[in-house]
Amino acid sequence: MATFMRARRLLFSADVLLQGRNNGSWIKSCRNLSGGSPAPISKVLIANRGEIACRVIRSARKLGIQTVAVYSDADKNSMHVAMADEAYRIGPAASQLSYLNKQRIIDVAKASGAQAIHPGYGFLSENTEFADLCDQEGVIFVGPPSSAIRDMGIKSTSKGIMSAAGVPIIEGYHGEDQSVERLRAESEKIGYPVMLKAVRGGGGKGMRIVMTADDFDEALDSARREALKSFDDDVMLVEKFVETPRHVEVQVFGDKHGNYVYLFERDCSVQRRHQKIIEEAPAPGLPEEVRRSIGEAAVRAARAVNYVGAGTVEFIMDSKQNFYFMEMNTRLQVEHPVTEMVTATDLVEWQLKVAGGDPLPLGQSELRLHGHAFEARIYAEDPDNNFLPGAGPLVHLSPPEANETVRIETGVRQGDEVSTFYDPMIAKLVVWSTDRTSALEKLRKALRNYHIVGLKTNIRFLDDLAKHPEFIQANVHTGFIPLHEDELLKKKGALNSQTLCQASIAMILFEQDRGQKEAVLTGDPFSPFALGSGVRVNEDLSRKITFTGKDDKTIDVMVTYGSQGNFMVKVGEETFEFQGKLTAVEDNSAHLVGTVNGVKSETKVVMYKGAVHLFAEVGGVEVTQPVPAYLGESSSGTMGDRAPMQGDITHLYVEAGAVVEKGDPLLALESMKMEYVIRAPKKGTIERILVAKGDNVQKNAPLVVFNKEK
Template sequence: MFTKILIANRGEIACRVIKTCRRLGIRTVAVHSEADAGARHVRLADEAYCVGPAASRDSYLRADRILEVARRSGAQAVHPGYGFLSENEGFARACADAGIVFIGPPVTAIQAMGSKSAAKALMQAAKVPLVPGYHGDDQDPKLLQREADRIGYPVLIKASAGGGGKGMRIVERSEDFAAALASCQREAAASFGDERVLLEKYLQRPRHIEIQVFGDTQGHIVSLYERDCSAQRRHQKVVEEAPAPSIDAPRRAEMGKAACDAARAVGYVGAGTVEFIADQDGAFYFMEMNTRLQVEHPVTEMITGLDLVEWQLRVASGEALPLTQGEIPLRGHAIEVRIYAEEPDKGFLPSIGTLAHFRKPAESAHVRVDTGVDEGDSVSPHYDPMLAKLIVWDENRERATARMLEALADFQIAGVGNNIAFLSRLVDHAEFRAGIVDTGLIERERATLIPGPAPATAQAYAAASLWAADAEARSIKAHSLSGADPHSPWGDADGWRVNGAQSRTLEYRDGETVHALQLRYRGNGLQIGDDDAAITVRGNGAQQYALSAQRFVASVVRVGEQLHVFSDAQHHVLHPLDRLAHAADEQDAHGGLTAPMPGKIVALPAVVGSEVEKGAALVVMEAMKMEHTLVAPAKGCVVAYLCTVGEQVKDGAELVEFEAAK
């Protein structure tokens, strides 16, 4: 077994590999771009080296720089993760030439499966079922037109060297073929530097079923069962599950044998995935083989109880597979969803910014979260916007689906857009619940799955108001306790007035709508409209609220000028138009200034002990390559600085002790 490996990747897969290596006592070396200097995988690794600027082509795709880090650090092997250089034949060969183990298949296997056309020819020779199509080298447009007419429409044009949905067109009629072919070739040439295409019969409402395979250097090949990845958008997977619904034991064995035959045909070693497209009648056909670990590998780990990264490391170090085919367990059902920083109602446009709030569901034997980010991290425009993978397991599919919905309801993100609500609707969709999923489901049900933003509920407005009132009361009380008379009645923000209880109107903007709410202070608490109101702390960031006899649980998080309310699997963003909602400003005025994000202290312009005006610069910090100035929230005195110039501070760190003028 290795003693030190280099991870040539970033994000959740790099963190995942580090976790397994740590358990096995293997030291890890991380590489990172300048933009990822503070990334989670860098913080977790034993060593870290910068390999270039933010752009992938100048950092994570620079094989020469990564191999130089391997030599400098003394790493014996390189784990490529997925994406970037994981299926790069040249990188695998360069590792071998440098005497460094590439934790993946042999160069010959990558080469054989790198071209979809060549791979189809190999599979045909190995008697692996193929979709009717054309995979030849002759790319004359007239020949391709004739082949498409022979196959029958609809026909699928695919870039021979492609992936990720690029260079792919569905053609419904013969007269549309020429224009679609030209468009597909242009996109393939731009994306992969190779305009060659192949043709396949396009199956109506197909399922995407893939088989996890593993091989060792002794010639053993096993299948670790199937995954259903049919829930896709733009040919990219959204939800994966294992085992696949409606696949019985005989069909599972048949598909497993075909996948192992495919791997055996190229002398495969390590983790790989053989992807099939399946018709509604159960027939299945080879699509392609991914010569790496897949994003969705955790669902296989959950149903087998195995660590596939550990298997990769053992096989790459020359060990035999830990189990034979008959010894590999299959238990229960697992589902995985990919949490992205994106805006589903804006065409899934990626969202960038700072993760001001990032609360994951509690992990257990039933719930797992793989992530490459922490609260306070920035989501940059340079890389894939996936924030995390949420994986659940239970005894059967029905219970796993229910558990996934519960876990999604507990996943809270503020600061960037995300697809959590979209995923909840997808998993809760009648067709998904019934296991009737095909690759066109999301597009077909787009209106149902992406209905647009829902208006805030009465509960959301109530929770925001009660939270703000509670925050204000605690802030005033804290200031009173620190003053000359800690027992002063003016430290109780209970709305008491000589001539009766206080009443105030709160206003919130929800999108284009402004909503007014009446808050009354009573001797025994608060009242919203005609309802008595109460609040109790429940733990883990959530609070229990009560409106008369109705009780509900919500979490309220303030981010800048917004209040994010998470309740009943819903997320509403409210913009307060009332001073009450700015309780944190009051807290700043009477207590201290805190860092709004992780960053470096650049300057402390005020003099300790001096009196400053409201808005005076107190702290200048650098974050995300920009300077941010924190100002005095009111006229007052700088009592003390709690940080120093050059110090790297965390989000929420106390920076200044400040006392407002009386």
């Protein structure tokens, strides 16, 4: 262990790329322990955006490789553009016209003199046509040969190859007859529940679990639409769904000299909508013989398709630790940092070296597994509203401090916007420690110190998940979130009285600070109208501040002004004495430092749109005020169901005049790489449909006029 920690210090001792807390902390760059000469690539184009583009730039810089960024109109001021040595515009915001524009990216590579293209993940990373185009144009594709992408990209083909290679596969139908009748019949033959999967799918796209025959038609229709949108192919396969399975995947690597290794496994079981949100390495509870067996099976899979570069072989594991091949992702995975943390490697550096013709830096016998690592994906989404993704400005962004055991992988800074055009992931928080228990505690502490204001995030949900007793005991499976939904997605409880005390004091002190600054700007710093101190002759000023509590009920807080910095606060029957001040005051944030009933307290405060955001060691909380009636929703008996986010209308399920029951599908909306079905809130009649298939609608735009049944 001492040798590993010395190696880790070497990994992080040089090439430090660490930005200020308000601009996003960066992991200290890794240096490959094996040494060796740099890859014979002098310039690489990164055909991607966001955190993975930034990640590739850092590793390329260590090797002395120049970097070329590409960007859409939505990303012209993005972090990856600023970090790269060169940057080129490739088109409008829509990915089909920019990051998926194969020829445009090739043209930029040739114009810039880049010998290689790193595709990152997503977009063109598993596109056989793009890999072929790179080869035809004499540009190195930092990834596997197109034949491997093709064979592994079509699930029906990959199953046959894996079976021949001795890799366990799961029962299913992979035939050419794609009629609804045949797929339904095969599902009944296999036995429900079944899994529908797009044969060219990945990342949970075009995938649906069908529990009963009654759900089949709607699930198939939805999966096909999503697959066609994501992969331009709606061919499906059907597999037996293993109930309460674990999702265990193995990191493999191959070079152009026929060498292969596995860098152990990751557990990615905890998911929502088939998207991973917490990953860990190694997979907890695996005996060494199972670890070796699943690793060797993954290497057989890679050999079977002459794989080159970084790849991930994904397995379904049942309760008896039997594992079955699910798919191979022929690219770097989002969760690759946890593998790097437990093996002290830089997989992007390996990619660049192998693409340049170097052999693998380490052999299987040289790879060691040390400690435990977690990755939590921080998304702009609302867990309290079915994980609905959001978009908007990052008004306040303050991550935990990065160090050799805490990594912040991100592509955004404070003031940037999360766009509706791309994935809503804000960052990846990665931690390492000597064992799973201490690593999990480090993850929770880091989550509590990750402060974001401006849009909804899943940070509180991740913290709740990480402290759930079953997660602590590593009793994980892909149905973990639905099984524990009541505990993980419990409704907001009553606001703590001390929290309301701090929120009211923070509002008053911010008002005073703002008034004093405005007085200075007006040239009259002694104006009594700017002081706002609450001083009165022969009486104390009392002020009522109203907040919104549980179930939208209002809570009144009475604040009585005392001498400078002293307040008496009454919340219901409780009374608090506060003495203190704001420190480190910025435009919309500060630290509220003082004592509450004689007990020292320090809380970070961010003010935004009339809400007070409080961040303390126990986590963050938002305290809001009631919306005036004239700004609220119409009280009309007829309501128009509204778009929960900006997106494209992909399907209409109803026509005007239709009578629907609560929960019936009305229409489907695609946004941020996912499709969402908008359902009737109550039984009623559709009076009018206000949109058409293909329309792009803004958030809160009316979709249908719906008369509720009285």
